[in-house]
Amino acid sequence: MVRHTGIRDADALERVIRYVLGEEGHLITLSNIADYMKSEHRKISSETIAGYLNAAAKAFLIYRVPREDAVGKRTLKINEKYYVVDQGLRQATGLSNANAIDQVLEGIVCMELKRRGYDVRVGKVGNKEIDFIARKGGETEYYQVTYLMGSQQTVNREFGAFSGLADNWPKTVLSMDEFPRTRDGIRGRNIIDWLLGR
Template identity: 65%
Template sequence: MINRPTYLEQIKPYIGKHIIKVLIGARRTGKSTLLKLLKEHLASQGASMENTLHLSFDSNELAAIQTGEDLAKYVSDNVDSSKPIRLFLDEIQEVDGWERALRSFLVDYDADIYITGSNAHVLSSDLATFITGRYVTIEVFPLSFKEFMPAYLNSNSGATSQQAFRAFAIQGGFPFQQELDFNQDASLHYLEDLFSTILLKDVVQRNSIRDVDALERIVRYAIAEEGHLLTTKNISDYFRSERRKVTAETTSNYLNAAEKAYMLYKVSREDAVGKKMLAFNEKYYVVDQGLRQALGMNNVANIDQVLEGIVCIELLRRGYKVTVGKVENAEVDFIARKGDKTEYYQVTYLAADAHTRDREFGALEKIHDSYPKTVLSLDEYPYSRNGIQGANLIDWLLK
């Protein structure tokens, strides 16, 4: 298993507390592994594993647990209610009425509860309704490059960090690749099937979508246009030109459903000077760049889009709220905020020529505040000017 200490550090303050710890994120991002790592951590700290249940609802062994009532009975039959209990419940959304069972566990037991799920709509709406104020969410993403690189180098003796990054840019960071020794063809085949699984189980089934073909076409289009400004009308107009009738409302609903499955992330625009949110044109970023390549898009040929997507997801992984900035007629790739911190980022493949530097640095120079401003590129010796820092993207990812 790939160790993921960043997430363990986020969970630690809540261990043993009478609050539900919810690990959310796309399928196969490593939530189940995190539960196992957490159990190992607890055991290493001397915690008793008695009166502990670890249930994975993707397993056929638990096929009899269909409803919240089934789950409550199973727990009652398998724990000692007179002692503290610990529950690890994996892919909880597979159980109908699970939220009522969890609420009863909080009432009836001295319970330390950890759950995972792969659909934001189910988790957020039901948790908010039945367990208000008694849960905390931790979003789990595919491997960061900092997590990916040591695993890749361990499987590819003699490889360099640059080779590891090339593999990361093409194959992405879904953890199962380690089981495949990061073989590119095998990994991409796996990712193609994973895309279909997420689409079917977490988008189609969870939202009762009938026109699966239109859904897949819309999601593929959004991924292909990653980092480009989009409106639902633009997308529906495009499909109309392809002789397919898809309304703007349907497009919006389908994209929203893909967001709820953590497949896509929508980033809104704001006026970087006036700090006002702009109503139209947003950007979408795929949760992992390997899915782009697996769907037949060329990540190397579209490296600027891919790098921008990697930075967006990394900022989200680091806990920032992210928007796209507009300043006069220029665009700032990302405005990242966390607490009282604000940072500005431009992302480009290389900033070696004067035209590129003027475009990337020029946009940031129009913002007259004292917050950090950075241009990320793959230049070995990044260029800086007028107080705006140039940084090597790989070094920034490894910070």
């Protein structure tokens, strides 16, 4: 990638990509990354960071997911999310997939939605976040992703993310629960069954 893009500081590129992989599924700004690099005693401009992220996206290492106001249907200009195209890259850079299972599952779902041909966005509804707004052929689906519905707090958070949406498009909470629950017309599904199309 360094050779094809003309990037001169391979170490800085690697650090930026590693940071993004570690923050997979979290909202990221260029200033977040610049602050991280500064803490690593590496001063780097936002423009350079943006160039690194664009190069990594063009090389299909990461996928950028824009954020949108799910009610107003407009793209927000700050705070995007990035997902690694292959979860093995996280492991290869020394990041533990086992310690970030929620992030890994979210990344897998994002890439599967892309594979199925959806345009994927992160949704904002007031102060709540919807993991994915997926659109294809004039239709919309909403997804929340979590490892397990282990507590009532988790159930309320995941199903509650859809409150404030006035439309009737399908809403799904994906988890590793063997027998997922359904609530208020929002379907719970096992991630493996969903991935396999069952």
